[in-house]
Amino acid sequence: MSVQSPADYGFRQEVPEGDDRQRLVCGDCGWIHYVNPKIVVGAVIAHGEKLLICRRAIEPRKGFWTIPAGYMEERESSEQGAAREAREEACAEIRIDGLLGVYNIARISQVQLIYRAELVDGQHAPGPESLESRLVAWDEIPWTELAFPTVQWALNAWHAHRGRPLAAPDTNPPDIDPHWKSLTARQA
């Protein structure tokens, strides 16, 4: 996802009718650009005693190490998003076990949902956004070369729960209520 600044476009700040705070409104066509917090989805992926990390091929933090993670896309679940990022950044198929961490970076309006997962078949390779992918033992993690603090936090959370069931929150029930579809349609 490229970074674009509203200041370079014809946006003005105003409070839309019925709203209670300033929003960006397109000066040309009047579209109200709601800036919603963004969701980053990712996973700490284990294979035996080793963890899958990737060296970033792109900015920010190019050359530093991360777990596979990125912006959640439309019409996917957070678990599907985490699996997609593992596929895109590390050519890895994963099996998700549960939600390992929820990290807020309020200053940049970002929420990160990081899952615990296992590498399905041991296979991995750098995707287009990675220079390198690697399975490392706990004492081989390049702590001083991690891309983001949340990578450190998630790795530590993994270590704190290793070999034990995850303390994960409730998620969607496996069989959806028959009224679900009509109800959520009205929630959109």
Add this chain to the structure above:
Amino acid sequence: MSVQSPADYGFRQEVPEGDDRQRLVCGDCGWIHYVNPKIVVGAVIAHGEKLLICRRAIEPRKGFWTIPAGYMEERESSEQGAAREAREEACAEIRIDGLLGVYNIARISQVQLIYRAELVDGQHAPGPESLESRLVAWDEIPWTELAFPTVQWALNAWHAHRGRPLAAPDTNPPDIDPHWKSLTARQA
């Protein structure tokens, strides 16, 4: 947040340079409108043995019962957002205990983060988006008049964990790494 349709504005669908999927692009000024999944934050709020519910004053599902919840805003944490929604919809001050549920509604690109909380002082009243606020015992919950399936799921998750510590995932550490600010600035 009002609902606006891109079709009523001068947007066209196209794949921006360096991207891998179609996005909405403003025909007037070229702004790329990334449609990100939206985060709903809310809480199941207990006061003694009773739970706080509100009857919706607005569509969708006007007249139906819900827990306080709504879209997360910019530059707040998900916990702050859940507390703000309790204040806005039920004039309630809450103390959050942990993350109770994470629900995905992929069809409408929505992720809900529902916390477990306690009402601080027993006070509540309908805010502008509520017709009524009420503290109800478990067997007084109007199950057939709930606004959304996720309200039912969250209430059931609360009941399953009542009186016990929450199985919540890891969250931000209390003392932030000194490099945090500079690292996340580059993550924006």
